[in-house]
Amino acid sequence: MKIGLFIPCYVDQFYPQVAKATLTLLEQLGCTVDYPLNQTCCGQPMANSGYAHLAGGCDDNFIRNFAGYDYVVSPSGSCTLHIKQHLHGHNAATDNDASAIRGRVYELTEFITDVLKVESLPAKNQVHPHRVRPLRVGLHQSCHGQRGLHLSPMSELVGNQGVSKPARLLKMVNGVELVDLDRRDECCGFGGTFCVTEEAISAKMGKDRVADHLRHNVDVITGVDVSCLMHMQGILRRQESKVEVKHISELLVN
């Protein structure tokens, strides 16, 4: 099984620890993982701003880097969804590759659940062995992972939608107590360029989302998308809060 690790551009540059945790976690689960060195960005920043027509170069570069892998795995629901929905080649050959990649790209928890079918995580003691009480973890449901990739049941829909993939994995970690939120799947307001073009609303949404976690005394806020987490971390730091923000891979890795 050839796995290509797709690390979103801003994770590569600003959150290398998330990429390392993702790589290590996959290796601990028995995978052999390749990191194609010339990858850059999925093109989503342009596309969500209305400039999908300028993202062709990113598409071509993505296809050059990831064609031929059995699976492309990424620690981001949003970038994964963008590739799944919008990656296109610009001639017959590359479009074939693009179509194959669209069918083989997975968000990390989705890959671990649906492809690796993991039932337990590699042996591990406590998250923090010195802790006397469990680590209270608030799971932020990033919208593109949840509503786009269906990683978790959605509060708007009726009927059985299966279990939450990230929550199921977090429950496998000893010493983690998953906290219920008042609004379990409201958007954090990051929204790509929305965070600067609609700064007032974006920041207010972020403050409100963070407040929900704080009301429930979380120690850590986690999620499948670093972009949402970066946004909430920026707000927590401004508030001089001690609550930590960690990508789910950092909690799952041994």
Added chain:
Amino acid sequence: MSNLSHAEAAAVFNKDEARVDWHDETLWFVRSKRDRAAQSIPEWEGLREAASQIKNHVLSNMHDLLTQFEQKAIANGIMVHWAADAAEHNAIIRQILADNKVNQLVKSKSMLTEECHLNEYLKEHGVDVIDSDLGERIVQMRGEAPSHIVLPAIHLKRGDVGDTFHKHLGTDAGATDPQYLTEAARQHLRDTFLTRKVALTGVNFAIAETGGFVVCTNEGNADMGVHLADVHIACMGFEKVIPRAEHLGVFLRLLARSATGQPITTFSSHFHKPRKGQQMHLVIVDNGRSRQLGRADFRNSLKCIRCAACFNTCPVYRRSGGHSYHTAIAGPIGSILAPNLDMRQNVDLPFASTLCGSCSNVCPVKIDIHEQLYKWRQVLMQEGHGPTAKTLAMKTMASVLESPRLYRMAGKVGRGVLRFAPVVAENGLNPWYTHREMPEPPAESFRDWYINNKQ
């Protein structure tokens, strides 16, 4: 309507954070009621699918259904008028009033007349219009537009309503008791109902097989108006037509549950023909709808039944208020309808969203609202409605991100600047920094680490 963009108006709205919190909580309460109502119907998702398919059928058979509806309505004794646009719609209504030598009108809720700016038009022509829906009456007194299509005065607190009634109805200064205020409105409207000869209503559903139509209200104000008037004018966008009366069993179950969490609206009034001595007019309006029907990516926005579930769930709407959308129909659905009417004027609206997708999930007729927001963004930018600076920035960004070499260089420089001269980003010119700290830039990228440690 204001000249501010959505982002600018939203920033003004957010200056009073306590009020934003109140607005958000109030609408979240409505969304929660909707959830409980939906959860009480095990076949909810099946109902949504049925409604969606009936509406898809309507969109694909619009000509035949409208022709059938017109024939049946005329046979029932209803006078049918066709209006190509808002101006024609308004002129038809003015003519009906003139023919009846009347310059007063009582009107129940109709978002179509808001879209056509009927009230302003009639006022200019010397007609006195009174809105009889309580929320609409309140905003009408204040000279405002409705901020929500189901709850027109949801942006106002009890105290605001008390002040408005004190000024316009002479209630006690400082009164905030809902019962007292509602009673004052009731007495005021009762007089209106008794004296108006012409009553206008909207239309929720027009039934092709019967030529009748259904008007849904919670206050009974539409019925009070038309039962006491000599002339009933009903106005509808042409997409309101449904094939058969039995389809009401799908839509009426969905409408009120999606809107407010009620099982059904208090009044679902069926009109088939004028009573003896009464005139009944039906004005069927296009106003850009055929153009939207011709846009493959956006046609199914015409499935909308105006329940406003997408407003109540939208985290952006709840925190920006309806007036920030500067269009008759606000919220997510308004943001995909408005660019069809005027791209330049509404270029900001498809961007007033994080594309979280909650709107599409609550939509009772399964409009892919957030996907259409994304598609409108592409259309608007490709047609040159983007600011030049944004287009230039995007071109630069694309040329950096598509080149591994430039991307790595820019990343290194960017991290270096943030590490050693954070003031470049941590200042008032960076909108991110207004309410958020910057991420702490690491010394090396993941790629650098990977090359040094893994290869």
